[in-house]
Amino acid sequence: MSRAKSTLEQWRILQSVVDFGGYAQAAEQLNKSQSSLNHAVAKLQSQLGIQLLEVKGRKAYLTEQGEVLLRRSRHLTQTVDELEQLASNLGEGWEPNLTIAREIIYPMDFLVDALKAFLPHSRGTRVTIIDSVISGTHELILNSTADIAICAIPAKGHIAEPICESELFLVCSPDHPLALQKVIADDQVLAQYLQLVIKDTAINKASDTGWLKAEQRWTVSNFHEAINILKTGIGFCWAPAYLVKNDIASCELKRLELKGSKSRKIQLSLLIPNRDKQGPASKLLESLILLQHDINQSLD
CATH class of the missing domain: 3.40.190.10 (Periplasmic binding protein-like II)
Incomplete structure (x- = not known):
């Protein structure tokens, strides 16, 4: 395994020299001597065999090659910082x-x-x-x-x-026969039509949610699928109000009123x-x- 020619500290110093606008400014921010920063960057350039910075007046400027390598170095130092932070987090019991x-x-x-x-x-x-x-x-x-x-x-x-409470509305398509009834008299009326229900997600138990007296049932995995089926004119469903209120307002779905149960709150x-x-x-x-x-x- 080949050893790296440069160190993270050298790349961090280079970044600071560029970010703060020169060796003197970077030395003040890092609380280091200007000569130590000059030495670190000079050694980095020597190790890589390429010029990264050139000084004009009192300010250091990146060369074209330096710009490319500086961008890559920022990814490198950020990754190391994140790795060290993760180690610290895990040491404190912070869950990954x-x-x-x-x-x-x-x-x-x-x-x-x-x-x-x-x-x-x-x-x-x-x-x-x-x-x-x-x-x-x-x-x-x-x-x-x-x-x-x-x-x-x-x-x-x-x-x-x-x-909180979640409110469920009884809904169907405006084209469904149930939509013609102002108030549905009882459960027996609903039982004549196909009901859409949501499948229980348990591995070891297969049950469904809601009122289950309809002779015909289609079981789907989520309410979004149920709503899409409802909009085609098929079936009825107890669905969360927050999911269907806009469809009811736009008349894509019809809210049904069941005598004695305008909605269900869970x-x-x-x-x-x-x-x-x-x-x-x-x-x-x-x-x-x-x-x-x-x-x-x-x-x-």
């Missing part, structure tokens, strides 16, 4: 990866805003979001696959913080599957999600 289980009826905008606030402080933590349904969410919690879970029904044995909660092993990144993100719902909680 976080997994969030999100019940699909939880509005994504809340989570995006929390992650946006988390990003400047994330220290490079990679975040994975898993959209889940009912027992699929429980499975992620019980298997400790998720670091943070947002669930409709808290898993047994776990403490959860209620954060309580959503935030849950930490393993509080004892929760790290600082998870604590920070948890607090930011709670703040989206105006909940302040001490996580020390």
